[in-house]
Each structure stands twice: as C-alpha cells, then as structure tokens.
Amino acid sequence: MDKKALLEKLHAIDRECRLLERTASLLHWDLETYLPSLGVEERSEQLALLESLHHERFTSLETERLLEELGSTTDNPRGDEKLPELERDYLRRMRMDYDREEKLPLDFVTAAAKAEGVSQAAWVQARRDNNFAAFLPHLENMIDFARKRSLYWGFKNKVYDGLLDIYEPNMGVFEIASVFTPLRERLSSLLKDIAMKPEPDCSFLNDEFSAEVQSKFNMELMKYLGFNTKRGRLDISAHPFTTTLGSNDVRITTRYFPDNFLSSIFSTIHECGHAFYELNIPEEIRLSCLADGASMGVHESQSRLWENVIGRSLPFWEGLFPLLKECIPKRFDNVKAYDFYKAVNLAKPSLIRVEADEVSYCLHIILRFELEQGLFSGAIKTSELPSIWRAKMKEYLGIIPDTDSEGVLQDVHWSHGSFGYFPSYALGNLYGLQFFGKLKADISSFEDLVTKGDFLPIHDWLRDNIHKWGRRLAPGELLKKVTGEELSIDPFLNYIKEKYSKIYGI
C-alpha cells in the first residue's frame, strides 16, 4: 500500500476515536449541566463504556501496524522523511499517544473510569458534608490508580513525573519546582506589601445581583468578546469549564452567585479564552489527534490572558463599562470605570483558588503541587492532607480555612484522579505573559483596540501565532517559535509588580 493510503487509514481510525471522545464529552457536559440527579449512576456506566471502546479502537494492532509502515517508531516518531511536515508532526503525536495508551490494559482503563465516577460522586457528598474522612478511601483509591498509571507508562525520575507529563509534556518535578520556588517567594513578598495598603472601595459590588441579571450580562459579554454563538453556547454548572463537542460546538459554563457578580463575569471571560483556542483549530487538523491545545498550560495561558491581562485591564473596563450600565440600569450610576477597574483587581488572600486574585493565585497552585509531590514521594500520608493544607495556607497566604470544604476538599481534580494537572494553571500565567510580550510588540495599538472592544486583530494574532498549531508543537517548542525564549517567570512577575504597584501605590 502506498503512504497516502496508509495515512488515510490511520486518519480514519483517529477520526473515529475523536468522535468517540467528543461523544463522551457530551455525556460529561450533560452530567455537569442538565442531568437529573438520579441519572448519575447509569451515566458513569455510559462513560466507562465509551472509554473502553475508545481504548480498544485506538490501541488496536492496526494502529501499530500503520504507524510502523509509515516509519513511525518510538525512537523516530515522525516517521518517513519524505512525508509532508504536517503529516510528520501528526505521526509524532499519534505515536506518543499510542505508546502511552497501549501500555494500559483494557481492564485497568475500564476499572479506573468506573472508580472515577464513584469517587467524584463521593467527593460531591463529602464536600457538602465537610467530611474528609468519608472521601479518604476514594482519594486513596484514586492515588493508587494514578500511581499504577505512571508505573505502566514509565517516568523520568519520580512517579509524579509520569503524571505531570500528561498535562505538560517534558515538564517534571525538577523543572516545575525550579520555577515555582522563586515564584512563591516573590509573590508572597508582594502580597505582604499590598496588605499594608488600604483596600480599594468595592462597596458598589456588595449588592445582590439576580441570576437573570447576571445571565443577561454574561450573554452580552461573550458576544462582546467575539464568541460566535452559532459555534457554541454558555450554560450553568457548579464549576465553570470549557468543553469541545465538535469543531463547531465548543461550550462554556459559568455560575451565578447573587452576592458575587464578579465571579460569573471573570469565569465567562476565562472560559471564552479556552473556547477561542478550540474554535481556532484549523480545518486541516480537525477531528485528528492534533486538534487540541499544545498542553494544559498553554491552554491556560489563553484563558488567563483573556481573563486577567485583557479582562482585568483599565482599557477593557473603559470600553465595557457602558454596556454593563446599559444591561443593569441604575446600580452603577455613581461608579466610574476606574473605580470598577480597581475593584476587580482587589488583591487579598482568600481560601478558594478559583476566586483568587492574580497575585495570590499561583500560591494556591504551588501549595497543591507540593502536596501532590509529597503524596507520590510518600513524604505525605493521605490522612495528613487536611492539617498540612492548613499549615501551608497559613505560611503562604496567612489565612486558615475553618472547614475542609473550604480547604482540601474544594477542588474536583483529585476526586477523578487528575493528579499533576494543577501546575498547568500557574504555568499558564507564565506562558501567557511571555506570549503577551510578543503580542504587544506586534500590535502597537493594543490598548486602543481593547478600549474600543475591537478584538479582531487580537483574535487574529492569537490564531496565527498560537492556535493554528494545535498540538503540532510541544509547549516549549511553541514558546520558542513565538517568543524566541525559554520558560521564564520574569514577564509575569514584571507585569504583576507594575500593575499592582500602580493600583496600590507601592
């Protein structure tokens, strides 16, 4: 068979696998948004079935045979040198995904999927009841599955390296710790400086805003940012997320707390950032293993760039404030855009990661990274987590949660075994500001455009420099291509220091 026919066969298998993944994503999306409460049990069974079908199809002997015939091996994943660059990038990803997936036995995949469903349900209950002990056996089970997964795959130095690698290829404990340690020190120190200054006035946000009012504004907001609602939607879920159900079907969610209007606004902007990445994946790699972000960290660079660098900037609120006043008459009559800008940049240690400000956010992540590291090295026992959590919160943020629900039980990730995921959130901040440096150099009128709400040139730049690559490049390769640099904490720290020094008069 000629190479073209072989590639076509491989693409067909890959396409089926992606269709199955996206069907599973719909099952998940519905679970988080509309599923009747008693429907959860069978939904878990549906998800486990799709996962096993995907595994069987993807790791079939046919996939292996096609990869080999195309010259793609573990040592030479890009295959035959005569193939077009796109196909060689494609083969590299397929080989890496195949090598990872085929090491897991089908029984293991199915058992893990089922246990994750049960564990997540137990977590929801335990968090509601503030009962860490009830969640403990499930957490241990999840750690056990994660450890086995890493052992199946093999890892550089530590078990935890194998898990980190899923979300951020080529970043292990050593690499991450070497950026997180200085980051922690400098953010902690800045947070202490800020604490000495008076807080901005946020009293105009202390009002109640009904879900209807918030929903109306958030719908306008997503359109204002340039989200084409023929290609996606905004719904409500307990935890905001973005999911891709099709090349033209990318959905985001938010939530409406009557006493915290900002929460919905910034989670909508954040998820729009993820959605723009997914919606800009080019036609030529759609429904293939390349149709995704370069890594979770790079994905997060997009969401946090929109949420913070754009969404929490003064030009942004100068542009958006009239729309806010129009959607919600009277409430903000005596407020100026600059006051609003200061209020949305309140920097103050708080208990919940997803509501944290830009300065303290990374500290929440670093705490979780250190705990995960300890769990997998054996230095921390699972039962000790609540007390170590409190101790680290005190040390890094100066506050201690009253309950485990506001502490170690707050995040969903561990409940479904996603260990190694958290660091991506902080890496996203770093990548984001490195990309942003280049973006601002290329688009000199950036601030004017943001004030006008004219985001098209920004969308174009992000698409042409970042999104269009999908998963063709590893995160480090992409960073190098766009900025010419290696990973660095400086652009992020400089941005934070400059912005907050001004706001707080430090």
Place this chain on the structure above:
Amino acid sequence: MDKKALLEKLHAIDRECRLLERTASLLHWDLETYLPSLGVEERSEQLALLESLHHERFTSLETERLLEELGSTTDNPRGDEKLPELERDYLRRMRMDYDREEKLPLDFVTAAAKAEGVSQAAWVQARRDNNFAAFLPHLENMIDFARKRSLYWGFKNKVYDGLLDIYEPNMGVFEIASVFTPLRERLSSLLKDIAMKPEPDCSFLNDEFSAEVQSKFNMELMKYLGFNTKRGRLDISAHPFTTTLGSNDVRITTRYFPDNFLSSIFSTIHECGHAFYELNIPEEIRLSCLADGASMGVHESQSRLWENVIGRSLPFWEGLFPLLKECIPKRFDNVKAYDFYKAVNLAKPSLIRVEADEVSYCLHIILRFELEQGLFSGAIKTSELPSIWRAKMKEYLGIIPDTDSEGVLQDVHWSHGSFGYFPSYALGNLYGLQFFGKLKADISSFEDLVTKGDFLPIHDWLRDNIHKWGRRLAPGELLKKVTGEELSIDPFLNYIKEKYSKIYGI
C-alpha cells in the same frame, strides 16, 4: 458452559448495546434542544458512528452463538424450555431483534444513518422555504433506503408490511386497513355533525401568553401529574418528544407559542404519558432489550390516554383549574372550569396533525397511511404527493392547505425514513380506550381521583397492568392479557361519540 453463564454473557452484550443506544439518544436530544446551529454536521457523524458500533456489537457472531447455545432459533425463539419465563421472553425478543438487525449489512446501516442526517437537515430547510421540490430527491432517497431495508428483512405480502412491522409487530397493511376504513367513515360523519353546531367560546384563550408564563405552568403541571423531576426533565424543542437516556433519566420536551397556550399544555401531558411508561419499566429488565414499550402503538396509547381521556376530561380541569389561576393570575377570573373544558375540546378540522382535536386526529393519520401505502405499492409517485395530499385533506377534513409547509412537509418522520410509523398514532387511540375500559372497571373512583389530582392509583394500575411488561408481550398479547379482547374500534368510537355529543348537544 452452563445456561446461567451463557445468559450472563448475552445480557452483557445486550447491556452494552442499550448503553450505546442511550448515548445516541443523548446526541439526538441535544441536537433537538441545545446544539449550536453549526454543530449539526459533526453531530450526524457521531450518530452514524454510534449506530455502526451498535450494529457491529449486536450482530457479532458471539450473539448468534449464545442464542443458539441457549436453544433460541428463528423457529423456536424462546429457547430452552427449562429456563425461567422471563428469560424465555427475553430470548424471544433478542432473537427477533437479532434476526432483523443481522440481515442489514454494516455498510448499509452506516450509509442510511448518514443520509438520514442530511435528509432531515434538507427537510428543515425545505419546510422553512415551502419548497417541496428541494426536499424531493432526499425523500426519494429515504424511500429507497426504506424499501431496501424491507427487502433485506423480508415481508408478509407487501414491501410496506415489512416497515409497519417495525413499529407495530404483526400488523400489516391488511390488518391496519381493516380497522382504518370503518374508523375513517365514522369519524368523518361525526365531524360533519359537529360542524353544524355552534363552536364553544374560546375567546379567553385568544390572549398572548409569554414563554415564561407557559414554562412556569408546564413545570407545575408535570409535577401535578406525578413526574419525579429527579428522574427526568422538561426542555424546549421545535417538535415535542420523549426520550430515554437512562433508567432514571427520561426527558420530555414541549414548545411555547405565545398565541397558543393549549399547545404546550397538551404536549406536556402527552409526553408525560410516554415518560410514565418508560419510568415504570421494572428493575429486572432495565438496560435490556425488554426495557421499552410493547410497540409504538401501545406507547401512544399511554400518551393519548393521559392527554385526552384524562387531560381533556371535565374532572381533570375541575381539579387543575385553581392551579392554572394561581400560576397565571387575573387572566381567567371570569372563566369557569366547565368553559375551559369545552374550549380544550373544540373539534374543528385543521391543517396540522399535532394540533388536531380528538375527533379529526385519526383522519390525519389515515391520510398518511394511505399515502405511504401508495408510495410503496407504486400507485403514487413521489412528485404527486403534494397534490394527492390536498385532495385527501379536502375529502376527509374539508380543508386544503395553502402551502406544502402546512401540508405534505409538516411532519419530520419521512425526512429520516420512518415510514410505517404514523399508523401507531391512531392505533394508540384504539388500544388506549380498550385499556381504559378495564382501568375504569377496576378503579371505580376514577373520576373522583382525577378531580382531586390524586393520580397515584392510576399510575399504579398502569404500571401493574401495562408498563411492567415492557417488551415481554407483543401488542396483541398485552391487549388480550389486560382486556381479554382483540383490537377493536368500538371503545374509542363510543368514547368519542358520547363525549362530543354531550359537549355539542348532538
């Protein structure tokens, strides 16, 4: 291997197939409710993939081997006589489903699924544009697929028999025509008598009712009828439907026309009737091929019993009217329950089947049955459909649609190849009134219960006499078991004549 182990293996395959079917149902439900408009194309591809996976799994050699080892053959589908009755009923259904499904080549199944998606989209457009010619090639394609399907299966006398049998086992053209012909004559005659009498006053319904107001009332209504919202939900779609996504996840939809409040009320009651059937499938047959209604006709007997026999009765509105007045203050201050009862029973020929009254409804169905019969016998050419539609509307109902959108293009069924489905709707009316005769004989306080809104004894009776059987019995067997009778048009006609003679003073 012993019989028990063989059965377990067969049940496991069946369970997987049902899980796949229900996953596909979610893809469909989402397509009709929340899918962004540009997501349709990939959604069709996802549906076609699931359909082919289902087909492959269900028609695997392993299924055939297990059925044979359990003694189930085409001639002796119930298998080994020593097995429990439930398992023998189960084997009968599995064998029938297997025999039907394995006759279809995988290529055919996949091609049909893809073509159906395209055809349905073309129909939506054609109906919007009132352009039958644009839909014609797709319709011909769908007829061609249906014809081939029937040829693959084999049929009693006519190609159309093979299609009718999918929805109503053991009912062919001859059996259906022999009840439809007298039904048509007697309903047409009654409709003429009614037309001579003055119409009831419906002026209080001419008001506009916003979607919010209607939605609020419909949510209350489903709970009033006894729908447990932990096991299902109500959403909005262009065409009301019920779908089962899990044993504890049965969803219904309705639609809100500001100028037709009754439309949403009666479609909600109708779909609740379907949902109650699905929700009452007993534990022991869940997620098996028995977990469904006996036939589409029997399913429709439940929806139309709730919608019409209960939902359009005087006791029902005497009970519900206070709730309606509470939900929608002031609008009905000067209206009495009896006036409302008369208004919801307006009998008057109209163009659209789903909005038709109880007297004329079956005439819409009989028209479609006659057209389908002609299409598959060759007596009617596809291009002649619009003109024959108009001629038959004139003959049976005395009115003619101005446009094809209100005529031959109004229903979705043909667009996705569901020929042979329509007759179930009329059969449902007949079954429903036969069942109802027994229900009223068993529950002497029926009218009191309905007035009080105490539906529990009615739910129990329907569950214990009809729903609990799932697909264990064929429609005729179920009818015999419940009523001791064969299919008859008399109970339905007697009910209609008695009710409408009173309302119209004939």
